[in-house]
Amino acid sequence: MSYTQLTREQRYQIYALKKASHSQTEMASIIGCHKSTISRELSRNGGQRGYRPKQAQESASQRQMRAHRPRIQSATWACIESLLGQQWSPEQI
Numbered sequence: 001m002s003y004t005q006l007t008r009e010q011r012y013q014i015y016a017l018k019k020a021s022h023s024q025t026e027m028a029s030i031i032g033c034h035k036s037t038i039s040r041e042l043s044r045n046g047g048q049r050g051y052r053p054k055q056a057q058e059s060a061s062q063r064q065m066r067a068h069r070p071r072i073q074s075a076t077w078a079c080i081e082s083l084l085g086q087q088w089s090p091e092q093i
Helices: 008-019 024-031 035-045 053-067 074-085
Strands: none
Touching: 008 024, 008 035, 008 053, 024 035, 035 053
C-alpha cells in the first residue's frame, strides 16, 4: 500500500465502524489502509467527546496548511513583481 491521506469519507467510515465496535485492524481492512493509520488517526484526532470526523477533517486541513505555508510572503512577491515590471534584473532585486 502506498501512502495517501485519509479523505473525509474515510473519516466518516472510521467513525461509523468505531460506533459499531469494530477493531482497528477490521477498520483498516474495510477502508483499505494500514492499521497504524487508523491508530494514528484515532489518537491524533480524538478529543474529550471521542472521535468526531468533522473535527478530524478540520484539524487535518489546518495541519496541512501549516506544513505547506509559502516560503516567500505575498508582500515580498508583490515587491518583486513591481521591480521586475520596472525592468530590474533578478540579480539587482
